[in-house]
Structure formats: C-alpha cells, structure tokens
Amino acid sequence: MSQQEGAGTRTTGLFVNPVGQRRAQFQHACAGLFDELRVADGAEAAALQLAAQPAGLLVLDLDRFDLAIDLPALGQLVAGRAGQPVLALCPFTNARWLPALMAFGPLEYAIGPLSPEETRSYLHARLQNGFTPAPAVSPAEAELAALLAVRSGAQQALAEADDTIRFGERLCAALLGWPGVVHAAMFQLRGGGDLRLEAQHGQHQGAAGLDLAQVLQRGERLLQSPLRHAFPGLLAAASGEMALLDAPEKAGEPELAQALGAHGVRMVLGLPIPASGPGAPRGALCLLFDHARPFSRAQLTAFDDLAQLAAFGLRMAELMRESEQLLGRVTHLATTDALTGVANRRHGEYLMELEIKRARRYRLPLALVAFDIDRFRNVNDTYGHPVGDMALRTVADTARALLRANDVLVRSGGEEFQVIAPHTSAIDGLKLAEKLRAAIEQAEIPGCDHVTVSLGVAQLGETESGDSLAVRVNAALVRAKRAGRNCVELAMQ
Structure with missing residues (x-):
C-alpha cells in the first residue's frame, strides 16, 4: 500500500x-x-x-x-x-x-x-x-431496552420457580426495571381464600423503606383488609380485573394516599395473575410508580404478558411441590414396611451398608441385633391373621419406643426384625437386646395377651462385610431358639 x-x-x-x-x-x-x-x-x-x-x-x-x-x-x-x-x-x-x-x-x-x-x-x-459514532439513543429506544430487560429478568425469575417466595422476589426485582416503577409486589391467593403479600421489592431511592404490609396494615388475609376496595393490588386479586389508580387520593382513603405519597408513589397499577382455568385469580402483581403516566396499547399488553408469566411461575412452583410430595410418598412406600411402618428389608440393607462405611471411616463400633417372634405361626393359627398383624405392629412399636434416634428398626422377614445400632459395641448391644426382650414380653396384645422374642447380637468385625455380619447374627438367633427361646445370644467371631 x-x-x-x-x-x-x-x-x-x-x-x-x-x-x-x-x-x-x-x-x-x-x-x-x-x-x-x-x-x-x-x-x-x-x-x-x-x-x-x-x-x-x-x-x-x-x-x-x-x-x-x-x-x-x-x-x-x-x-x-x-x-x-x-x-x-x-x-x-x-x-x-x-x-x-x-x-x-x-x-x-x-x-x-x-x-x-x-x-x-x-x-x-x-x-x-471515518468511524461513525453510535447514534444517540432516543427516549423510545431507551424505554424499549428497559422493557426488554424487564422481560428478560422476568423470564430468568422462572429459574427460581421451585419456590414461590424466591420466584416472587426475583420477579419483583425484575419489574423494577420498568420505567418509573419504584416498588413492585406480588400477592398470592392461598388455600381458604387467604390472600397474602408473597414478595415485594423497592428501589434503594425514592420508595426506600416502603413496606406494603405496613401500608395495608397486614400481610395476610388481605381479602378481609378494609383497603381491599381501594388498593389496586388487592382489588385486582379480588376482582380479576386490572386496576389503575393514577392518583392515590382518588381511592377515597386519605391515610392510604398519605402513606403512599410519603414514599413518592404517585400511581399504582394492579394486575391480576390469572388462574389455569375458570375461577378466582392466583393473586396479583402490583407496580407503584413515581409519577402518573399514560400507557400505550402495547405497554398494557406487555403488562398482561407479565401477569401470564407470573401465573406460569406460580403453577411451576405448585407442580414442583406436588412432585416433591409425590416423590416423598413413593420413597416412603418403597422404603417402609406397610404393616409396621418400619424400614423394609431392602432399605435396611442399604442403610446397613451406609453405617458400615461410616463405622470404617471413623473407626466406630457398630452392632446388629436380630430377633423374631417365638412361635408366631401358632399365634396366626390360634387367633387368626388379624391378631397376628396386631402382634407384629405391637412388637415393632414397643421396640421402636426403646431405640435411640440414630438406631434403625428393620422388618427383615415375616416375623423377623433387625436393629442397626451405630456407635454400639457387643456389650452395649447385649444390653439393648435384653431391654427389647423384656419390654416385648410385657407388652399387651389384644387377642393373644403376650408374645416373646428370641434375639441374636453381633458386633461388626474390622474387615467384615454386611453379609457376613448378618450370617453371624442369624446364627446367634438360632442358638437362642435352641436354648429355649425368649433369650439373647451373642454371635461368635
């Protein structure tokens, strides 16, 4: 060149x-x-x-x-x-x-x-x-950029939709990006018709210190608030219609107008959060502005979109709660014995492996107690299976009442049970087994008076597996049966 x-x-x-x-x-x-x-x-x-x-x-x-x-x-x-x-x-x-x-x-x-x-x-x-300098941003473009940022922030709030409070806080924080908004709040309708203030967020300036719970004189049961006809956020949640108050004094509540005006609020917009189907709204979004201003059709449509997004977020949170409850129920069914309410055999084996790993890592003793009901077949044959079921539940309840918080009671078979006892030596295991034997012998069972149990006790060896420990404790249980039942035997090493 x-x-x-x-x-x-x-x-x-x-x-x-x-x-x-x-x-x-x-x-x-x-x-x-x-x-x-x-x-x-x-x-x-x-x-x-x-x-x-x-x-x-x-x-x-x-x-x-x-x-x-x-x-x-x-x-x-x-x-x-x-x-x-x-x-x-x-x-x-x-x-x-x-x-x-x-x-x-x-x-x-x-x-x-x-x-x-x-x-x-x-x-x-x-x-x-010459390099062309970037053109000055017009007011319309600046507002458009702000509204796009609001939409983006509202969409990001959906990432917190597993919890309604976190979602509400993130959404309210995003709504503060709307031009002129100094405070944003979300109201949610709870069971029993209880509308409560779920979340709110205000600017550090202008509406700093504004707490709608104080302005409305309560944070819950807001549908019973004396201001439900005057404050747009409550009105929108109750009626399902958008409410726009472009001058607080128009509501006819001087104290409300004074409280809002003291924080620089000159206009309030209430947006109903629609339900999934027919019926009352899920709640409302409430935007508080530092000045009154007209809205275009596109802006009013954008408000509706934000309310729809809030409804979607609340529905997601509801589904997450339902999923967690369902998962908890399924987990309970998969790990719990339906008759006695204690851990079932498969879950007991899993917990046993965890306790063995913990005992190895921290060099702590671990004991296993196995017991079953003596002559349980005779109980079923003589008194019937309903009485047998009652006996199993009574034995489980009696044993569970004696155990420590970190002990685990497992139903390992028909009338067979195990107790996983962390931090427990063979001697302490024998003492625990004797307490179980005596308590079960004294327990009253409707229909057959009393039952007894035979027990075996074993302490985990230094290099022993869970299967080997179970074999030894079951062998001790068999010796207790041969020794006349209703007694405790310690497993051999």
Whole structure:
C-alpha cells in the first residue's frame, strides 16, 4: 500500500488478540494504515498500553477469546474509550460477543473470518470515511431496552420457580426495571381464600423503606383488609380485573394516599395473575410508580404478558411441590414396611451398608441385633391373621419406643426384625437386646395377651462385610431358639 493511500486518514492503533500469529498477520497487512500500530495479547496488556499512550483506534479481534472468561476485561477496554472508536472483529460462530460488548459502550464490528487483505480493505475504507459514532439513543429506544430487560429478568425469575417466595422476589426485582416503577409486589391467593403479600421489592431511592404490609396494615388475609376496595393490588386479586389508580387520593382513603405519597408513589397499577382455568385469580402483581403516566396499547399488553408469566411461575412452583410430595410418598412406600411402618428389608440393607462405611471411616463400633417372634405361626393359627398383624405392629412399636434416634428398626422377614445400632459395641448391644426382650414380653396384645422374642447380637468385625455380619447374627438367633427361646445370644467371631 502506498503512503498516498492512507494520506489524511492515518492514526494510531492498538490491536488485541491472544494468538501471536494473528497479531503478526494484522501488523503485516495493516501497519501501513497507521502512523503507529501496537499490539497486545490480552485485555490487561492493552489496558497498560492505553494508560501509557492512548490509541486512536482500538481493534479487538475476538477470535480465541472466551466470552465467559474475557468479557469483563475486554468490556472495560470498551467502556474506557470515552467516545473514541472501537472495532470488534467477531467470528460468525460466536456473535453473542456483540450484544455483550455493546453493553459496555458503542463499537463497530466486522464479521469474520476475514483474510488479511479483506481486513486491510475494510479498515482502509473505514479510516477514509471515518468511524461513525453510535447514534444517540432516543427516549423510545431507551424505554424499549428497559422493557426488554424487564422481560428478560422476568423470564430468568422462572429459574427460581421451585419456590414461590424466591420466584416472587426475583420477579419483583425484575419489574423494577420498568420505567418509573419504584416498588413492585406480588400477592398470592392461598388455600381458604387467604390472600397474602408473597414478595415485594423497592428501589434503594425514592420508595426506600416502603413496606406494603405496613401500608395495608397486614400481610395476610388481605381479602378481609378494609383497603381491599381501594388498593389496586388487592382489588385486582379480588376482582380479576386490572386496576389503575393514577392518583392515590382518588381511592377515597386519605391515610392510604398519605402513606403512599410519603414514599413518592404517585400511581399504582394492579394486575391480576390469572388462574389455569375458570375461577378466582392466583393473586396479583402490583407496580407503584413515581409519577402518573399514560400507557400505550402495547405497554398494557406487555403488562398482561407479565401477569401470564407470573401465573406460569406460580403453577411451576405448585407442580414442583406436588412432585416433591409425590416423590416423598413413593420413597416412603418403597422404603417402609406397610404393616409396621418400619424400614423394609431392602432399605435396611442399604442403610446397613451406609453405617458400615461410616463405622470404617471413623473407626466406630457398630452392632446388629436380630430377633423374631417365638412361635408366631401358632399365634396366626390360634387367633387368626388379624391378631397376628396386631402382634407384629405391637412388637415393632414397643421396640421402636426403646431405640435411640440414630438406631434403625428393620422388618427383615415375616416375623423377623433387625436393629442397626451405630456407635454400639457387643456389650452395649447385649444390653439393648435384653431391654427389647423384656419390654416385648410385657407388652399387651389384644387377642393373644403376650408374645416373646428370641434375639441374636453381633458386633461388626474390622474387615467384615454386611453379609457376613448378618450370617453371624442369624446364627446367634438360632442358638437362642435352641436354648429355649425368649433369650439373647451373642454371635461368635
């Protein structure tokens, strides 16, 4: 390129890219366009160079930069340009860089890949014609950007929709981005017709310190509030219709108008949160503004969309609660013996393995007690199965009442039970087994008076498996049966 080609347009430049070969290619192709062209391998080095010597043009080659890692530092370079031109060379495969960098300040961009010759031609044309400064943002565009940010924040709030309070707080915080809104709140209708203030969020300035629970004189049972006919948030939740109060004094409640006016509130909008089907609304959104203003049809439609989004979030939270309850019920059914309410055999084996691992890790003793009801078949044959079931429940309840909080009672078979006893030695296990034997012998069972149990006790060996421990304790139980029943035997090592 001749010197004449760049006459009158030459300036200083700084090119930023982490790859040495790309920096060398840019210098070779474009150095003739600048009085001085410097290069930097990253945002930190570029910031140091700009602090020492400003550059007329900053060129950010975004290829090989990582958006998740490098955005804050590169964004600060854009923010610090103070109106001087920035050119971003952006690969077409990662155009997300553009809005992310534009949030820091104005820039021009060219989509890559560009060959060195194409880059030189593009730069020459821009330097000849001048980099066009970003046009001033009109009030309408600024408002549109704010509304888009509100929508984005409201959609992000759905990530917290597993909990209505967290969802409400995130949604209210997003609604504060609506132009003029100084306070936002969400009311939700609970069971029994109880409307309560679920969440609220206010600006740090203007409506700072505003608490709607104080203004409305309560935070729950708001449908019974004497202000339900005057405050748009309550009115919308009760009637299912949008309520707009463009001057608080119009509500006919001087104390309410005074309380709102003291916090700079000049207009209140209530938006009903629709139910999934026919019926009362789920609640309402309430927006408090620092000045009265007219709304366009598009803005009123946007309000309806936000209310629909709130309904979707509350429905998601409801479904999450139902799912958790269902999962809890299924888990209970899968791990609990239906007759006695204690752990079933499969869950007992799982818990036993956990306790063995814990005992190994912390070098703690672990005992296993096995017992079954003596001559239980005779109980069924003589008194009937309903009485046998009663005997099983009574034995389980009696044993459970004697156990510690961390002991686990397991029904391991028809009339067979086990007690997993953490932090328990063989001697302490014998004492526990004897207490169980005596208590069960004294327990009264409607229909058959009393039953007895035989018990075996074993302590986990240093290298013993759960299966080996179960074999030893069952062998001790068999010896107790042979010894005459209603007694306790300690397992052999």
